[in-house]
Amino acid sequence: MFLLLLLLIPLVGALLSFVIGRNEASAKSVAIASSLLSLGVFIYAAAQFTSGSTEIFSFAKPWIASAGLNFKFSADGISVLLLALTSVLVPLIVLSAADKGREKSNVFYSLVLFTQFTLVGVFTAGDLFLFYFFFEAALVPVYFLIINWGGENAPKSAFKMFIYTIFGSLLMLAAMVFLYTKGQTADLEALKSTAALMPAKVQMLLFGAFIIAFAIKMPLFPFHTWQPNAYTDSPATATMLLSGLLSKMGVFGLIRIALPMAPLAANEYAMIVTLLAIVGLIYGSVIAIKQDDIKRLIAYSSFAHMGLMAAGVLSGSVEGIQGAVFQMLAHGVNAVGLFYVAKIIFDRTGTRSLSQLGGISQQAPVLSVLFMIILLGSVALPLTNGFVGEFLMLKAVFEFDKLIGVIAGLSIILGAVYMLRLFQNTMFGEVKDSQLIIADVTGLERLVLVIISGIVLIMGVFPNVILKVSEPAAVTLLDYLSSI
Amino acid sequence: MYPIISLSITGLLTLFLGFADNKKLVFPLSILFLLLALGLSFVDWNAPGYYFNGMLAVNNESIAFWAIVIVTAILVLSLSEGFDRIEFSQPAEYLAIAQFSLVGAIMMVSYNNLIMLFLGIEILSVAMYVLTGADKRNLRGNEAAIKYFLMGAFATGILLFGIAMFYGATGSFNLDSVSDLMQEGSADALFLWIGCTFMLIGMLFKVSAAPFHLWTPDVYEGAPTIFTAFMSTIVKTAGFVALFKILSSAFNGLGEVWAIMFAVVVLLSLVIGNLGALSQSSFKRLMAYSSISHAGFMLLALLGDHNNALSTILFYSLAYTLATISAFGVLLVVSKERTENGRAYEKIDLFRGLIKENGFLTAVLTISMLSLSGIPLTAGFWGKFFVFSNASGSDFFWLIIVAVLMSAVAIYYYFKPIKEAFDRSGELSTIKINSIFKIIFGITTLGTIVLGIFPDLIRSIF
Numbered sequence: 001m002f003l004l005l006l007l008l009i010p011l012v013g014a015l016l017s018f019v020i021g022r023n024e025a026s027a028k029s030v031a032i033a034s035s036l037l038s039l040g041v042f043i044y045a046a047a048q049f050t051s052g053s054t055e056i057f058s059f060a061k062p063w064i065a066s067a068g069l070n071f072k073f074s075a076d077g078i079s080v081l082l083l084a085l086t087s088v089l090v091p092l093i094v095l096s097a098a099d100k101g102r103e104k105s106n107v108f109y110s111l112v113l114f115t116q117f118t119l120v121g122v123f124t125a126g127d128l129f130l131f132y133f134f135f136e137a138a139l140v141p142v143y144f145l146i147i148n149w150g151g152e153n154a155p156k157s158a159f160k161m162f163i164y165t166i167f168g169s170l171l172m173l174a175a176m177v178f179l180y181t182k183g184q185t186a187d188l189e190a191l192k193s194t195a196a197l198m199p200a201k202v203q204m205l206l207f208g209a210f211i212i213a214f215a216i217k218m219p220l221f222p223f224h225t226w227q228p229n230a231y232t233d234s235p236a237t238a239t240m241l242l243s244g245l246l247s248k249m250g251v252f253g254l255i256r257i258a259l260p261m262a263p264l265a266a267n268e269y270a271m272i273v274t275l276l277a278i279v280g281l282i283y284g285s286v287i288a289i290k291q292d293d294i295k296r297l298i299a300y301s302s303f304a305h306m307g308l309m310a311a312g313v314l315s316g317s318v319e320g321i322q323g324a325v326f327q328m329l330a331h332g333v334n335a336v337g338l339f340y341v342a343k344i345i346f347d348r349t350g351t352r353s354l355s356q357l358g359g360i361s362q363q364a365p366v367l368s369v370l371f372m373i374i375l376l377g378s379v380a381l382p383l384t385n386g387f388v389g390e391f392l393m394l395k396a397v398f399e400f401d402k403l404i405g406v407i408a409g410l411s412i413i414l415g416a417v418y419m420l421r422l423f424q425n426t427m428f429g430e431v432k433d434s435q436l437i438i439a440d441v442t443g444l445e446r447l448v449l450v451i452i453s454g455i456v457l458i459m460g461v462f463p464n465v466i467l468k469v470s471e472p473a474a475v476t477l478l479d480y481l482s483s484i
Numbered sequence: 485m486y487p488i489i490s491l492s493i494t495g496l497l498t499l500f501l502g503f504a505d506n507k508k509l510v511f512p513l514s515i516l517f518l519l520l521a522l523g524l525s526f527v528d529w530n531a532p533g534y535y536f537n538g539m540l541a542v543n544n545e546s547i548a549f550w551a552i553v554i555v556t557a558i559l560v561l562s563l564s565e566g567f568d569r570i571e572f573s574q575p576a577e578y579l580a581i582a583q584f585s586l587v588g589a590i591m592m593v594s595y596n597n598l599i600m601l602f603l604g605i606e607i608l609s610v611a612m613y614v615l616t617g618a619d620k621r622n623l624r625g626n627e628a629a630i631k632y633f634l635m636g637a638f639a640t641g642i643l644l645f646g647i648a649m650f651y652g653a654t655g656s657f658n659l660d661s662v663s664d665l666m667q668e669g670s671a672d673a674l675f676l677w678i679g680c681t682f683m684l685i686g687m688l689f690k691v692s693a694a695p696f697h698l699w700t701p702d703v704y705e706g707a708p709t710i711f712t713a714f715m716s717t718i719v720k721t722a723g724f725v726a727l728f729k730i731l732s733s734a735f736n737g738l739g740e741v742w743a744i745m746f747a748v749v750v751l752l753s754l755v756i757g758n759l760g761a762l763s764q765s766s767f768k769r770l771m772a773y774s775s776i777s778h779a780g781f782m783l784l785a786l787l788g789d790h791n792n793a794l795s796t797i798l799f800y801s802l803a804y805t806l807a808t809i810s811a812f813g814v815l816l817v818v819s820k821e822r823t824e825n826g827r828a829y830e831k832i833d834l835f836r837g838l839i840k841e842n843g844f845l846t847a848v849l850t851i852s853m854l855s856l857s858g859i860p861l862t863a864g865f866w867g868k869f870f871v872f873s874n875a876s877g878s879d880f881f882w883l884i885i886v887a888v889l890m891s892a893v894a895i896y897y898y899f900k901p902i903k904e905a906f907d908r909s910g911e912l913s914t915i916k917i918n919s920i921f922k923i924i925f926g927i928t929t930l931g932t933i934v935l936g937i938f939p940d941l942i943r944s945i946f
Contacts, residue, residue: 064866066795066943067873104843129869137860147906148839155903162899166859167892173872174888181876 168213207265217250221280277307285414312393323392359431385459502576585611628706643686649679704772753780803863810852837910863935
């Protein structure tokens, strides 16, 4: 029942903000109210979930009876954590979207809330095609956010993103149709028994189709070429949605669909995917070091981080999956924070070029401190949220293959290099344009950044609260995989 | 059966209405006539049976298709506002011909005898030849009509030849007795195969499947937009049902002959339709190639399990019809304001900047394009899904892979109009839409989305 609420609140919110949000203020207040309401409902339900009633997020109703498809939703610990990420980030993203003079703001906020609706659907779908339905539908609102409110090249980048992801999703659809025909059901739980009995060759093909779809979404090397452009040319809100939430659909899909539906192939592919992940990790980090555009830099760093998550999931150990799940949350929060800082800097200075920025900390000390905290989270400093996930995943990758583990470890150093360079070139150094008066963050901006940096620290100090929620799900998944 | 009679009579009446002094009555009365036919269709609901000595078979499935065809006609013809325009200098004639064409369509979806199939196809086709050339002063329209007529007549000839061969092999025109004969396997095989092949060629031509598609782009482009919409929806739907009926009864047991042929046709339609659409700059030509590719998809559904094929075709053609009416409707509204050399300007870049001028039309166009490309939340997605799940049981899973890859290609060209519409650099003159258009667009767009979320609404009819 609570799940239905979590789905309906953003949907109704989207409709409401479309209908009554003729001006920016009312559309925004509808969006804030709706996203906070979702958060409230989620917190209440999550409290029940962690205290033992794990059925709280389950919901099932016949949907397409003639084809045997159901509106079936269910959530394990991993889904609940991703729901948490969605419920926390969407209000922050809405709050951060305070632009004056935006055209058609009712459509804008309604698209943001609609994205939330599809994300909740993806993270809790218990039916193969329901998952696909939301997975692909999530792209549509973001596409329109980008082409309508993005920069000059936005239509082109958005289109590239759309073609890439649709291509992957369609391959996944073919694989799903095949599974569905073989198993005569689309229920994810019931399909496991069919999937486990498939010949290894077939499973290899299925996994191949799934991994391409999810690799494009994450993105994983070499399917990442849409990502820097899309992140850079999108409006800040769409970038936050993409990097903070939509990219997690890829990793989640690996855990929820690819591993259970092609268990035999997971081991076979683990090496290839891990290698690609590590190549992407190093490649993304090196390119990030050379970037001049702040948004591009964060985009490449985001791409580098996503690779490690895929490697962690496929490492076949509890630490790997746990680390990937934790890192999904951490990276979601950090990416939103970093892109928000990039937007704040751009709003104040009119540029995102590192060579033209500098000395912001003199005029905006609060911004500088909050930026530092979020940035350290991204660098994976101990006691910040980035550390726990990276550490667990590196441990898992190291156990998987020592050499790869060592190379992956390098990425932490590289991460520190590009992140600290970002900080140094923006906050310290000479003021390039002495005429420019940079106001410090106040009001809403400060609130959002304080909340994000607060989460960065709390997650870093008390990781066990989160790890405990996802552990049973990770153990169940691995037990299932090893039982094949 | 009743709609056939009523449409024949009201069609004649409409012709005579053309002599009346007050021509304004013709249009509302024609819509009324169509509504009457729609109402009469349901007289036979839940009362399956045969008419005219077993020439026509009526059951709930065929009634559902009658209803779809008639409702489509109502929706499409309602878009024909402004009879003062050139192509509508004789509104009574065109409306009468449209009603006659429906008689043909209805015969095609409920024939039980090959003679009836031929009659239905001929009635529908001759009407379409005339409507294609409805705009008498338009050279391209005339050229299209001649092309369509010559090639169409040829295709019908082949179809008739096929029917004759088939008769030679089995000694009957009746679908039921033919399928009994096939079960016994006592028919002359060579005649049967040639007849089967020729009949399929004739019918595949009508649904514009490759390699019998060459007329499609020219005819779509040349015909007045409203009749392009008419053609791409009604003719297609009727054609596919006719194909299904013959495949599932008379050709039952000939699977090894037509299935391979069909697989090749599906492959060609998907590849030619989608790759051909990529480079089009005219919106109507784009829709023509898209209709070829959709023909490929619907044929794919026929390859699989026959028990579900009919409801898949019903759903797919409904989804396709709704989206196509929206697309051509928006084209009609927008292109009216823009002319080039005295003709409506119908390039894709016509839509540039539509978002600034009219958000509603942009939404209608966008949703129709999304549905055609099969994005979830629209009916088109489920159309594709049902086709895939229908065909996945057959020996042709590789065709599904081709179809999937081609769907990815299709995104590219379906997004062209969307990108243009959201391109704010364009300047459009003021667009006025009257309330009938708004209602029609409301129905098609809402229908697309509702079917996109609850596809079972339609599938549960059977």
